Amino acid sequence: MSTPHQSRADRRRATEARILDSARELFAEKGFERTTIRAVATAASVDPALVMQYFGSKRELFSQAVQTLPGPLTATDADELVDQLLASLGLKLGGLPEGALAMMRSMLTDQAAADHVRAALGRQIDSVGAALPAAEDAELRAALVVTALLGVTIGHRLLGLATLREVPADHIAALLRPAIKALTGPQG
Amino acid sequence: MSTPHQSRADRRRATEARILDSARELFAEKGFERTTIRAVATAASVDPALVMQYFGSKRELFSQAVQTLPGPLTATDADELVDQLLASLGLKLGGLPEGALAMMRSMLTDQAAADHVRAALGRQIDSVGAALPAAEDAELRAALVVTALLGVTIGHRLLGLATLREVPADHIAALLRPAIKALTGPQG
DNA sequence: CCATTCACTCAACGCTTGTTGACTCACTCA
DNA sequence: TGAGTGAGTCAACAAGCGTTGAGTGAATGG
Structure with missing residues (x-):
């Protein structure tokens, strides 16, 4: 009754696409290990064997369903940097895509996901460090900024802390801004 | 040859105790799901059935091996608060106990661990919020401080980011201090 | 219209997991 | 010394997992 001629x-x-959507949703909710091919198949109203036929393995399904975290940044001055950072970790403007949440959900218990996240964070740290004024601790400061925002995102989106869930993202971003500036160095 | 008469x-x-130690170590390294009773038993040089006999179930073994995150704080002024916070999330003075790392490792993929961490963070947020000057956003600011430090700890101890691993904890704490002060409010 | 392709299903495999009950045997203690 | 307790082992179960190969039936294209 829906699509008359396909x-x-x-x-x-x-x-x-239906399989990929179900996979993304379940991976984001339960992580790699606890998401079964059978559950994905059921959610997509399909036989488990079909999932294998299309994607070859559970690992490959994960790779295709999930998206990496946002990559390096392009900002050159500190203000722009803060904006890009807040946006890239989903603390402004609508939040992270579900695929990125799926990747983050598995990062503590799955080797491949951990490698992926480590690499993405490393790239982000590098670009933040490069944009910072040439302080001695530029890279360390960058790492602290990125991991601190990661923690806020985890508390907000993955743990669902009530205190954070009730507040609009823009408000959170506004409160974080001066803290980030303090972290990136006394000079600004 | 070691213990002559026991x-x-x-x-x-x-x-x-040997079983609990092996369990703690493996849970901290791999998380709840990916740690098998057989692996714990092997690491403790013992039969898997003995682990069951002593602890009843894998879940109960986890509960007894793992420790909760540090609870509420007792600081009353902002400086003391920052010190206690940094210490409680392992960013000063030797780091978190392995049992706490085990709990954190599983918090994104295990329901019970998530509940436990959520509760512990909630208590910590409450006590930080109470110690803050009576700003409107006291609880939200407290939540941001706690989750930001959580993120730094995750990056440091669970993801093992190179940039953070190479640096002494005291140095990290020193850099974080002004950022926390900026977060807790303009008035200090 | 008939042979072919191909999306999709069915039933089963081999493996690992948590968990269990029966067993062995060294130590305890009367 | 000899009965009994209890630490520790062995072998197996049932369930769930990823994965596979043979099969079915409707859309396709000549």
């Missing part, structure tokens, strides 16, 4: 290729693409 | 009760206590 070609075979269209149906194929649609089911594949 | 009573039955002594041996029993020793094996139980």
